[in-house]
Amino acid sequence: MQVSGEMKRKKIVVLGTGGTIAGTAAQAGDNLGYTAAQVGIEQLVAELPALADGGCELFSEQVAQVDSKDMDFGIWRALAQRVAHWLAQEEVQGIVITHGTDTLEETAFFLQALLDPAKPVVLTCAMRPATALAPDGPQNMLDAVAVASHAGARGVVAVCAGVVHSAFDVQKVHTYRLDAFSSGDAGPLGYVEEGGLRLLRNWPSGQEGQAQAAIKIVASGAGDRSWPRVEIVMNYAGADGRAVRALVADGVQGLVVAGTGNGTLHQALEAALLAAQAGGVRVVRATRCLDGRVLPKAGDVLADSQGLSPVKARVALLLALLASAH
Ligand code: SIN
Numbered sequence: 001m002q003v004s005g006e007m008k009r010k011k012i013v014v015l016g017t018g019g020t021i022a023g024t025a026a027q028a029g030d031n032l033g034y035t036a037a038q039v040g041i042e043q044l045v046a047e048l049p050a051l052a053d054g055g056c057e058l059f060s061e062q063v064a065q066v067d068s069k070d071m072d073f074g075i076w077r078a079l080a081q082r083v084a085h086w087l088a089q090e091e092v093q094g095i096v097i098t099h100g101t102d103t104l105e106e107t108a109f110f111l112q113a114l115l116d117p118a119k120p121v122v123l124t125c126a127m128r129p130a131t132a133l134a135p136d137g138p139q140n141m142l143d144a145v146a147v148a149s150h151a152g153a154r155g156v157v158a159v160c161a162g163v164v165h166s167a168f169d170v171q172k173v174h175t176y177r178l179d180a181f182s183s184g185d186a187g188p189l190g191y192v193e194e195g196g197l198r199l200l201r202n203w204p205s206g207q208e209g210q211a212q213a214a215i216k217i218v219a220s221g222a223g224d225r226s227w228p229r230v231e232i233v234m235n236y237a238g239a240d241g242r243a244v245r246a247l248v249a250d251g252v253q254g255l256v257v258a259g260t261g262n263g264t265l266h267q268a269l270e271a272a273l274l275a276a277q278a279g280g281v282r283v284v285r286a287t288r289c290l291d292g293r294v295l296p297k298a299g300d301v302l303a304d305s306q307g308l309s310p311v312k313a314r315v316a317l318l319l320a321l322l323a324s325a326h
Helices: 041-046 073-087 104-115 137-148 208-220 240-249 267-277 311-324
Strands: 009-017 055-065 092-098 120-124 157-161 163-166 190-193 196-199 229-232 252-258 283-286
Touching: 009 041, 009 073, 009 137, 009 283, 041 055, 041 104, 041 137, 055 073, 073 208, 092 137, 092 208, 104 120, 104 157, 120 137, 137 157, 137 190, 137 196, 229 240, 229 311, 240 267, 252 267, 252 311, 267 283, 283 311
Parallel strands: 009 055, 009 092, 092 120, 120 157, 229 252, 252 283
Antiparallel strands: 157 163, 163 190, 190 196
């Protein structure tokens, strides 16, 4: 849909994938009993006249319409293809993606690791449905477009409640608050204030080398039926190795373990993971702590996640296995 303006210079593409930002409830004001992913992206954009007046040419496209708890590899592939397609158009300044909050950090990291874009790709979302008495989606979309239009912006970021987060650091940390995301120790990338961006640190970049083979596979669709099986297990009081052994018997190719503290593991769980690793399963050790990272030390027998959270370490391992399998 062409939203506005032959005279406008910056073209921003808005890709819809669903989420609460596109959700509807039977009763205005019901912020819990709603259905996510109901309103099309064309309508969400059209309902924001301020977007059309903001000096951008906007183009919207529906890539998916899901509650992001149901995000899957097929949608990731379609989304990566559309993002890569639009980024390659010279006139496109940046991309905004509307997405559910629940797995936003995984999609953000997936796109960053895969594409390492030289233009901005801005994921945004809402904690209240579009039918809420005071929905947060419209302001989040305005802020996301402001970031995508910002001169010099690059990389995959998330914008929610006026805060800009790098794809590497963003994590959903609250079940209900509008400001549901955190960048942990790293702190936010910046803030959007009345349409202006106050940038605090560098735009995300990197991961390109690792992803070059994977992007070809994702783009070609060759891996569609055979994305590697990578699961997450956790350490806790009373943990043992049974879940790991069951997963290995079931053909798992990669395991991320969310360890306690500095990636520590119950001895029984560690023994099972070491056996899995000896049998050819790739094992990565992250931490279940929200902040901090696993600090490597001499004698470590399981690779650490290089500061990635368990869900992002899983994405990195998926891409690495995808690249090495084709
Ligand atoms: C979803 O993740 O799609 C639903 C929840 C949300 O967007 O807040």
